[in-house]
Amino acid sequence: MLSRAFHGRKTNTRIKRNPIEGENSDRSSLHYNPEDEECIVGLTGELPLIMCDGGSHTKTKSKGVLVLKEVMMGSVQMLGESAIGISEKVVLLDGMVYASKRFKKLTVSKKEFGRRIERIASVSRGCEYLLQVRAYLYAKRIKIVLCDYYPMGSLADLLNGARDHGHTPLDWNQRLTVIFHVAKAISYIHGQSPVHEKNFQLNVHGNIKASNVLIKNNFSACLSEYGFIQLTDPIEAVGVWQRKQPETLNSTEKMSQKGDICSFGLMVLDMLGGPEAPYQIHCILERKEEIKEGVAPFFEFIVEGKARKQALLVLDIALSCATRSPEARPSIDQILPSLHDVLI
Numbered sequence: 001m002l003s004r005a006f007h008g009r010k011t012n013t014r015i016k017r018n019p020i021e022g023e024n025s026d027r028s029s030l031h032y033n034p035e036d037e038e039c040i041v042g043l044t045g046e047l048p049l050i051m052c053d054g055g056s057h058t059k060t061k062s063k064g065v066l067v068l069k070e071v072m073m074g075s076v077q078m079l080g081e082s083a084i085g086i087s088e089k090v091v092l093l094d095g096m097v098y099a100s101k102r103f104k105k106l107t108v109s110k111k112e113f114g115r116r117i118e119r120i121a122s123v124s125r126g127c128e129y130l131l132q133v134r135a136y137l138y139a140k141r142i143k144i145v146l147c148d149y150y151p152m153g154s155l156a157d158l159l160n161g162a163r164d165h166g167h168t169p170l171d172w173n174q175r176l177t178v179i180f181h182v183a184k185a186i187s188y189i190h191g192q193s194p195v196h197e198k199n200f201q202l203n204v205h206g207n208i209k210a211s212n213v214l215i216k217n218n219f220s221a222c223l224s225e226y227g228f229i230q231l232t233d234p235i236e237a238v239g240v241w242q243r244k245q246p247e248t249l250n251s252t253e254k255m256s257q258k259g260d261i262c263s264f265g266l267m268v269l270d271m272l273g274g275p276e277a278p279y280q281i282h283c284i285l286e287r288k289e290e291i292k293e294g295v296a297p298f299f300e301f302i303v304e305g306k307a308r309k310q311a312l313l314v315l316d317i318a319l320s321c322a323t324r325s326p327e328a329r330p331s332i333d334q335i336l337p338s339l340h341d342v343l344i
Contacts, residue, residue: 073093074090074091074092074093075090075091076088076089076090076091076100077089079099079153080154080211082211083104083232084101084103084104084207084225084228084229084232085101085102085103085104085232086101086102086104087099087100087101087102088100088102089149090146090149097149098134098135098146098147098148098149099131099146099147099148099149099150099214099224100144100145100146100147101144101145101147101225101228102142102143102144103143103144103145103228103231103232104232105232105233106143106231106232106233107231107232107233108231110138113136113138113143113231114136114138116200116227116230116231117133117136117145119200119202119227120133120226120227120228121133121134123189123192123202123226123227124226126188127184127185127188127189128222129181129182129184129185129188129220129221129222129223130185130188130189130222130223130224130226131147131148131214131222131223131224131225131226132147132148133145133146133147134146134147134148145228147224150214150215150216150217150222151217152214152215152216152217152219153214153215154210154211154212154213154214154215154224155178155210155211155213155214155215155221155267155271156209156210156211156213157211157215158170158215159210159270159271159275163274163275163300169300169301170219170271170301171301171302172301172303172307172310172311173307174219175271175272175301176310176314176342176343177219177220177221178213178215178219178221178271179268179271179314179339180339180343181220181221181222181223182208182213182221182223182264182267183264183332183335183336183339184336185222185223185226186205186208186223186260186261186264186332187332187333187336189202189203189204189205189226189260190203190204190257190260190331190332190333191203199230200227200230201230201255202227203257204255204256204257204259204260205223205225205226205227205260205263206227206229206230206255206259206260207225207228207229207263208223208260208263208264208267209263209267210267210270210271212224212225213267229255230255256326257331257332258326258327258329259326260332261321261329261330261331261332261335262321262322262323262326262329264321264335265317265318265319265320265321265322265323265329266278266318266321266322268314268317268318268321269281269284269315269318269319269322272298272299272300272311272314272315272318273298273299273300274300277298278322281319281322284298284315284319285319288315288319291312291315292312298315299311310342310343313338313341313342314339314342317330317335317338317339317342321335
């Protein structure tokens with residue numbers, strides 16, 4: 001039987017730590033070392049770009065230029081960990097705050113890493129619903145991408161905070177806004193050129209989930225980690241990923257637009273009925289009429305009147321996205337008009 005609210009699984013932890021001080025720091029062994037200057041460091045977008053390669057690096061730091069030593073000596077707060085790497089809040093020496101992704105294992109070369117991050121950043125700048133990449137660093141012992149930081153955290157943080165700790169839950173309008181913004185981000189990504197560059201696909205995200213949706217102070221949303229999964233070891237990443245995903249999505253379709261659609265549908269089911277909903281699709285389908293009539297409880301938030309009708313329409317969209325057959329799933333160009341209709 002479907003329960004009204006499912007208790008979430010904790011996916012993110014917040015541990016205050018400093019990478020330079022303290023014996024128990026995850027990065028205590030990564031003290032700044034001159035040999036790490038054999039690296040590439042880049043700032044994307046309108047900021048100046050500095051490249052240091054083969055030891056020929058800039059000794060003095062001018063305004064707006066990132067150097068390795070500043071990143072290594074900044075204060076760090078761990079936000080979460082995935083198969084790809086560790087997410088952290090980084091405060092640089094000048095007080096600037098970023099969110100960072102510290103990769104566990106990369107399968108691309110030093111120069112290819114920088115080239116791909118530049119491409120990802122270039123594409124992301126065209127969409128307000130994608131997290132903006134600001135800088136990247138590839139040193140001997142550490143590989144990092146710095147992005148915009150939002151103190152509200154991720155969608156997963158907010159959902160888990162309400163489920164596990166009794167924090168104020170997201171209301172329906174806030175959830176609907178997040179769903180619409182993520183769909184807009186997917187639409188933008190899927191509209192990119194499908195040309196493969198050394199197995200690098202710009203028109204697929206590949207890792208859509210609640211922990212990769214960041215929430216701004218006004219409860220608008222942006223999708224993070226676009227393209228990141230294509231920088232890491234695919235076998236290792238898929239192995240961890242496959243053990244945690246419902247059966248409707250398999251590893252062979254993960255790096256595909258249909259895989260993105262399924263991941264989006266599963267994420268929306270989580271937002272509607274709780275973390276167990278993506279694993280109960282068969283049960284939801286069997287009892288959909290009872291859910292619509294209010295006989296079987298499903299939604300984990302209070303929803304009545306027009307909002308309930310909207311939520312039921314979104315449930316239909318999510319179920320169509322998460323169907324087992326990839327060919328039966330709608331495209332994002334079909335999903336967006338349906339979401340527009342819900343908003344009317």
